[in-house]
Amino acid sequence: MRANYRVEFASGIFLMLGVAALTWLATEATNYGQELGDDSYVISARFVNVGDLKNRAPVKVGGVSIGLVEDVKLDPVTFEALVEMRIDRRINELPADTSAAILTSGVLGDRYVSLEPGGDPVFLEDGDELFITQSAVVLEQLIGKYLLNPGSSEEE
Amino acid sequence: MDIPRGQIVAFMGPSGVGKTTVLRLISGQLQPDSGTIEVDGLLVSGMDRRQLHDYRRRIGVLLQNGALFTDLTVFENIATPVREHSRLPEPLVRRLVLSKLHSVGLGGTEDLMPHSLSGGMARRVALARAVVMDPAIVLYDEPMTGLDPIAMSTVRRLMRETNDTLGLTSVVVTHNVEQMKHLVDYCYILVEGRIAGEGPPEQLSASEDLSVDQFMNGRVEGPIPFHYLPADSGWSLLDPDH
Amino acid sequence: MFARENWVRAVMSPFVQTGQCGLFMLRMLAGLRFSSEQLRNTLQQVYLIGARSLVIIMICGFFVGMVLALQAINALEQFGASDQVSLLVGKSLFRELGPVLTALLFAGRAGTSIAAEIGLMKATSQIDAMELMAIDPVQRVALPRFLAGVISMPLLTGMFNAMAILGAVVFSIGVMEMDAGIFWSKLQHGVYFGQDYMGGVWKSLVFGGLVSLIAVFFGSTAKPTGSGVATATTNTVVLSSVLILIFDFIMTSFFT
Numbered sequence: 001m002r003a004n005y006r007v008e009f010a011s012g013i014f015l016m017l018g019v020a021a022l023t024w025l026a027t028e029a030t031n032y033g034q035e036l037g038d039d040s041y042v043i044s045a046r047f048v049n050v051g052d053l054k055n056r057a058p059v060k061v062g063g064v065s066i067g068l069v070e071d072v073k074l075d076p077v078t079f080e081a082l083v084e085m086r087i088d089r090r091i092n093e094l095p096a097d098t099s100a101a102i103l104t105s106g107v108l109g110d111r112y113v114s115l116e117p118g119g120d121p122v123f124l125e126d127g128d129e130l131f132i133t134q135s136a137v138v139l140e141q142l143i144g145k146y147l148l149n150p151g152s153s154e155e156e
Numbered sequence: 157m158d159i160p161r162g163q164i165v166a167f168m169g170p171s172g173v174g175k176t177t178v179l180r181l182i183s184g185q186l187q188p189d190s191g192t193i194e195v196d197g198l199l200v201s202g203m204d205r206r207q208l209h210d211y212r213r214r215i216g217v218l219l220q221n222g223a224l225f226t227d228l229t230v231f232e233n234i235a236t237p238v239r240e241h242s243r244l245p246e247p248l249v250r251r252l253v254l255s256k257l258h259s260v261g262l263g264g265t266e267d268l269m270p271h272s273l274s275g276g277m278a279r280r281v282a283l284a285r286a287v288v289m290d291p292a293i294v295l296y297d298e299p300m301t302g303l304d305p306i307a308m309s310t311v312r313r314l315m316r317e318t319n320d321t322l323g324l325t326s327v328v329v330t331h332n333v334e335q336m337k338h339l340v341d342y343c344y345i346l347v348e349g350r351i352a353g354e355g356p357p358e359q360l361s362a363s364e365d366l367s368v369d370q371f372m373n374g375r376v377e378g379p380i381p382f383h384y385l386p387a388d389s390g391w392s393l394l395d396p397d398h
Numbered sequence: 399m400f401a402r403e404n405w406v407r408a409v410m411s412p413f414v415q416t417g418q419c420g421l422f423m424l425r426m427l428a429g430l431r432f433s434s435e436q437l438r439n440t441l442q443q444v445y446l447i448g449a450r451s452l453v454i455i456m457i458c459g460f461f462v463g464m465v466l467a468l469q470a471i472n473a474l475e476q477f478g479a480s481d482q483v484s485l486l487v488g489k490s491l492f493r494e495l496g497p498v499l500t501a502l503l504f505a506g507r508a509g510t511s512i513a514a515e516i517g518l519m520k521a522t523s524q525i526d527a528m529e530l531m532a533i534d535p536v537q538r539v540a541l542p543r544f545l546a547g548v549i550s551m552p553l554l555t556g557m558f559n560a561m562a563i564l565g566a567v568v569f570s571i572g573v574m575e576m577d578a579g580i581f582w583s584k585l586q587h588g589v590y591f592g593q594d595y596m597g598g599v600w601k602s603l604v605f606g607g608l609v610s611l612i613a614v615f616f617g618s619t620a621k622p623t624g625s626g627v628a629t630a631t632t633n634t635v636v637l638s639s640v641l642i643l644i645f646d647f648i649m650t651s652f653f654t
């Protein structure tokens with residue numbers, strides 16, 4: 001029977017080590033906990049061009065992440081891109097005239113949505129839409145512009 | 157064949173004649189093509205798995221070379237049938253196992269592993285395991301194989317003692333004519349699928365049947381052939397491919 | 399030699415064996431009782447199968463992590479994107495390399511030992527003895543080993559991944575002197591819990607079940623001779639490895 005206790009002890013240690021490893025990985029090596037659940041609300045915005053904005057791209061205010069892009073759809077009537085964003089409910093005092101822009105993090109980084117708060121005393125709620133938006137700057141279009149107007153210093 | 161209660165009966169014969177098959181028929185591992193097997197009034201030959209399961213709780217088996225569970229201690233080996241088929245509390249299990257161990261002369265070995273036992277000791281542990289639940293019938297498949305003379309006689313004596321003390325019935329399959337003579341009450345000699353002779357050992361030694369005589373006295377010449385091929389098969393040294 | 403019966407039997411045999419294997423698993427699961435006896439047996443097997451595989455898993459994990467980081471930095475440097483090392487290593491590890499490599503190592507170390515052990519028990523009549531004592535060898539011998547394998551695999555994969563991340567850390571931060579903050583933040587933001595991490599966990603569970611089932615099945619149906627046991631062991635590794643890779647493809651395409 002003594003041998004059995006040693007075996008059970010060793011396998012207990014093994015089980016605990018394994019679970020510990022899995023937990024450590026889950027918390028330290030993944031985006032666990034950064035997902036938003038029920039304590040969030042959804043707002044939307046329309047853009048002419050979203051660039052390569054992906055699902056789950058961050059939504060930031062002043063560089064601080066407050067939510068994630070939930071979905072990017074195409075409006076079949078106006079051919080605008082409709083972006084749905086899930087915002088943390090703790091940030092619930094965004095003015096109704098907040099504007100949204102699609103920026104790039106770093107030079108070669110991923111796209112994200114940056115919100116710039118306005119001054120409206122009325123706050124955004126679940127289902128609201130932002131009406132001031134700025135589309136993504138697409139590198140090819142920029143280059144194309146300069147190629148067509150090489151020496152011109154006056155932009156439109 | 158009839159095996160009376162309380163006796164030790166042996167099945168003997170040349171290798172391959174089907175002695176182990178008889179044991180497997182009695183234990184229900186094989187089903188007969190014809191005929192029936194009855195043990196203590198129970199019809200074994202037609203049983204389904206559930207019935208066989210219940211039936212096997214009442215038989216004890218000692219297989220060739222003991223077949224102890226190599227990953228369990230001696231104590232655990234003997235305790236396995238007890239724990240499996242009864243709800244005895246642990247102290248009672250311990251007492252039962254240790255008393256059986258003592259009765260085969262191996263008191264004190266309960267914490268050893270099978271690989272550290274000698275052949276004779278392992279065989280005795282297997283014997284203890286076979287009879288620990290006081291079965292109605294015990295089957296022995298070549299219990300003396302591979303043992304030194306002392307161990308052989310020890311096992312033989314233990315088989316006789318347990319049979320008589322516990323009122324068991326024992327069926328022994330063996331090759332060993334000498335040991336059999338001193339052990340069994342009755343013996344069947346099987347040759348080529350039939351019963352060539354039967355009776356108490358003394359009667360068999362004086363048998364007039366030529367096959368029985370050849371077997372009992374270990375003679376090379378006799379009805380049981382030496383060559384694999386029959387004499388008139390046309391095989392010859394001069395033309396092996398014929 | 400090329401008789402028609404042989405061809406028919408050869409073609410039918412994989413299906414027959416798969417069917418037998420499936421029935422075997424059902425027979426095993428039918429014996430689940432959660433008694434303290436079964437739990438104790440299973441726990442003992444967890445030690446013999448899981449804990450004993452730990453050392454090889456950890457060593458291999460560490461070196462896989464280091465070489466992954468090395469290759470990743472090499473490749474990404476050309477694009478000036480060596481910051482993304484942790485992301486590349488993390489994603490490929492959690493999704494593919496962790497579960498698959500651990501499963502292959504497991505099949506080689508634990509799968510063979512299970513098959514050999516059961517085959518040997520068969521060859522020394524221990525299985526016969528059990529049947530004659532009215533003990534179902536499938537429940538007593540096969541089931542604890544199967545359960546232990548299924549339990550151990552995700553844990554071993556977790557240890558493999560953890561050691562691999564460690565190896566990547568040692569290499570990129572220690573040797574290549576990358577910034578630790580960038581390493582961890584890219585990792586934590588880029589690796590998704592649902593898709594990458596849990597996807598890997600499901601895979602490791604499936605692989606564990608696969609390897610354990612194959613091992614106990616081949617061990618239980620081995621011919622009771624020395625060469626029979628050897629064949630069973632070899633077949634276990636070969637079939638496990640092939641099926642691991644096939645199922646990996648199936649599961650990956652399902653979830654991506």
